Amino acid sequence: MNNQDQTAPLLEVRNLSKHFGAVRALNDFSMVVRPGEVVALAGDNGAGKTTLIKAISGVFQPTGGEILLRGQPVSFSTPQEAREKGIETIYQDLALADNLSIGANIFLGREPMRKAFGFLPVLDRKTMAEAAKATMGRLDFHVSRLEAPVSNFSGGQRQAVAIGRAVYWDAQILIMDEPTAALGVPEQRKVISLIHQLKAQGRGVIFISHNLQDIFAVSDRIVVLRRGVQAGERRISETNHDEVVKLMVGG
Amino acid sequence: MTSTPSTGETHVAPQADHGDPARSLIGRIAEGRAWLFLAGLIICFEVWSRTAFGATFVLNPFNVQSILIFAVAPLLLATGQTFVIISGGIDLSLGFIMGLAAVIAAHATNMAGAAMPVPLAMLAGILAAVIVAGVPGVINGLLISRLRIPPFIGTLGMFGVARGAAFLLAGGTTVPVQNSWFALLGNGKFYGVPYLVIITAIFVIVMHYLLSQTRFGQHNYAIGANAQAARRAGIDIKDHILRLYVLSAMCAGLGGALYAARFTAGAAQAGEPLLLDSVAAVVIGGASLFGGSGTIFGTVAGALVIAVIQYGLVFVNVEPFWQFIAVGVVIIISVLIDQAQRRFSGARQDE
Numbered sequence: 001m002n003n004q005d006q007t008a009p010l011l012e013v014r015n016l017s018k019h020f021g022a023v024r025a026l027n028d029f030s031m032v033v034r035p036g037e038v039v040a041l042a043g044d045n046g047a048g049k050t051t052l053i054k055a056i057s058g059v060f061q062p063t064g065g066e067i068l069l070r071g072q073p074v075s076f077s078t079p080q081e082a083r084e085k086g087i088e089t090i091y092q093d094l095a096l097a098d099n100l101s102i103g104a105n106i107f108l109g110r111e112p113m114r115k116a117f118g119f120l121p122v123l124d125r126k127t128m129a130e131a132a133k134a135t136m137g138r139l140d141f142h143v144s145r146l147e148a149p150v151s152n153f154s155g156g157q158r159q160a161v162a163i164g165r166a167v168y169w170d171a172q173i174l175i176m177d178e179p180t181a182a183l184g185v186p187e188q189r190k191v192i193s194l195i196h197q198l199k200a201q202g203r204g205v206i207f208i209s210h211n212l213q214d215i216f217a218v219s220d221r222i223v224v225l226r227r228g229v230q231a232g233e234r235r236i237s238e239t240n241h242d243e244v245v246k247l248m249v250g251g
Numbered sequence: 252m253t254s255t256p257s258t259g260e261t262h263v264a265p266q267a268d269h270g271d272p273a274r275s276l277i278g279r280i281a282e283g284r285a286w287l288f289l290a291g292l293i294i295c296f297e298v299w300s301r302t303a304f305g306a307t308f309v310l311n312p313f314n315v316q317s318i319l320i321f322a323v324a325p326l327l328l329a330t331g332q333t334f335v336i337i338s339g340g341i342d343l344s345l346g347f348i349m350g351l352a353a354v355i356a357a358h359a360t361n362m363a364g365a366a367m368p369v370p371l372a373m374l375a376g377i378l379a380a381v382i383v384a385g386v387p388g389v390i391n392g393l394l395i396s397r398l399r400i401p402p403f404i405g406t407l408g409m410f411g412v413a414r415g416a417a418f419l420l421a422g423g424t425t426v427p428v429q430n431s432w433f434a435l436l437g438n439g440k441f442y443g444v445p446y447l448v449i450i451t452a453i454f455v456i457v458m459h460y461l462l463s464q465t466r467f468g469q470h471n472y473a474i475g476a477n478a479q480a481a482r483r484a485g486i487d488i489k490d491h492i493l494r495l496y497v498l499s500a501m502c503a504g505l506g507g508a509l510y511a512a513r514f515t516a517g518a519a520q521a522g523e524p525l526l527l528d529s530v531a532a533v534v535i536g537g538a539s540l541f542g543g544s545g546t547i548f549g550t551v552a553g554a555l556v557i558a559v560i561q562y563g564l565v566f567v568n569v570e571p572f573w574q575f576i577a578v579g580v581v582i583i584i585s586v587l588i589d590q591a592q593r594r595f596s597g598a599r600q601d602e
Contacts, residue, residue, distance in 0.1 A: 093481075095483045096480055097476040097482040099476040102472075103471060108470075109484035113466070120464075122460075123464050123465065
């Protein structure tokens with residue numbers, strides 16, 4: 001554990017602020033994410049979690065403060081730029097095209113092409129299917145029906161596809177906004193085990209959830225937000241539900 | 252542990268996969284239902300005409316040719332409409348864009364005929380029709396993508412604008428074409444196959460390629476299924492929608508030019524009855540009006556179904572008004588099959 005504290009942070013947020021007019025949605029907030037670490041963000045509704053991840057993922061420009069990726073200051077004007085730098089956001093509402101295969105979803109917007117008959121550019125479905133199989137295999141998710149549209153799969157499996165897309169494009173930081181909220185209990189467990197896989201691969205995960213049980217099951221640290229400021233930060237091994245709830249509500 | 256699962260192992264333990272070949276067979280039949288419809292219809296008309304008149308229906312090459320020619324114009328509109336409907340939109344202006352293009356093709360061919368040889372004048376006329384048809388397409392695309400006007404309303408407005416423009420340009424009448432090549436294109440044959448059918452077949456294959464094998468087509472499906480996901484994946488949706496409506500308008504433009512060739516005249520009302528046929532062909536062909544599904548070959552089958560019903564009922568000497576009823580019933584049945592299939596696969600998700 002102490003060893004992990006000394007590794008260089010993958011992502012560092014320093015004194016980040018985001019003001020909407022007079023509303024201070026996020027104020028002077030700092031946190032770090034190290035490789036192979038899962039950091040949970042907790043907080044009541046309106047505490048500033050969503051503002052924070054939108055600032056990190058390039059949806060909002062922060063009003064003040066800085067974001068460092070492997071020690072280098074970065075700023076993103078669009079989510080695409082953040083994604084190119086390896087910060088991928090996985091939304092709870094499953095950002096997949098249900099009518100396309102797993103491979104087509106992984107490659108959506110960056111489809112590989114090949115030349116048929118030596119001149120005619122066509123979609124390279126074989127490469128997509130193989131990459132899908134390999135990527136999903138890395139997440140311990142074995143599929144044989146690679147041509148089937150993802151609507152044929154369950155919610156947790158589709159969440160796995162969204163995570164697989166991030167893994168394929170080698171995202172180093174995955175921001176997961178309520179990844180278990182829309183899922184049944186067995187599906188939630190599947191996602192939790194996926195997060196363990198990501199951790200084992202040395203990626204950094206920012207995990208946002210209302211579900212303290214999930215947070216305690218998967219996170220290394222928990223950062224609590226309250227009214228836009230950091231209300232506390234605890235190692236999961238050194239805290240309990242009651243303390244976290246107290247931090248969240250300000251008791 | 253770095254396990255390398257062999258393919259055999261994944262088949263033994265398909266934990267993530269509820270593959271069921273029997274179900275996907277039913278799904279495949281449902282997807283190809285337009286072709287089954289078509290086969291069934293042809294058999295019905297064959298039996299009917301043999302019992303009632305002792306004559307063959309489908310083995311008569313003249314009938315086949317007539318049906319194909321009949322299907323050309325609605326099919327050209329329907330190929331463009333297929334793209335639009337897959338993206339989750341609809342283009343109601345196609346009928347009168349086709350009329351506008353027919354009038355433009357007639358005028359442009361006549362004008363060009365004064366200045367250049369006959370074959371070049373014909374090409375100039377077709378080109379002018381397709382390009383001018385693109386103009387309402389650009390406006391449709393900008394209205395829908397930039398100003399966020401719902402496609403139904405935006406293209407309904409353009410329906411009126413294109414209609415008025417077409418009648419104004421035609422002077423309220425039909426515009427005859429004086430060009431021998433153009434007339435040959437519309438009525439000539441190559442080894443018994445009408446040129447119109449050959450051109451349409453090539454065009455349909457190109458459009459099938461565009462929809463099924465290119466990024467444009469792939470993005471079109473993705474936008475129709477989940478526009479937000481497509482945007483998050485970095486697809487420029489505004490640009491895509493703009494190109495989409497230009498494409499569908501240009502399909503109608505080609506339809507208009509070929510209409511002018513077939514009748515050696517441009518008429519503003521050329522595509523008026525074809526708009527709903529084009530939507531019907533797409534729906535019978537298996538596309539969902541909610542977007543995200545459909546194929547060009549499905550639409551081809553849909554257009555042929557409509558053409559066979561219309562021509563076949565005339566052939567067996569039924570009052571022509573039955574055509575509307577028959578086409579309407581087929582549309583409703585194919586949507587019902589689509590719904591049933593959706594409920595079927597939906598139940599699988601909940602499992």
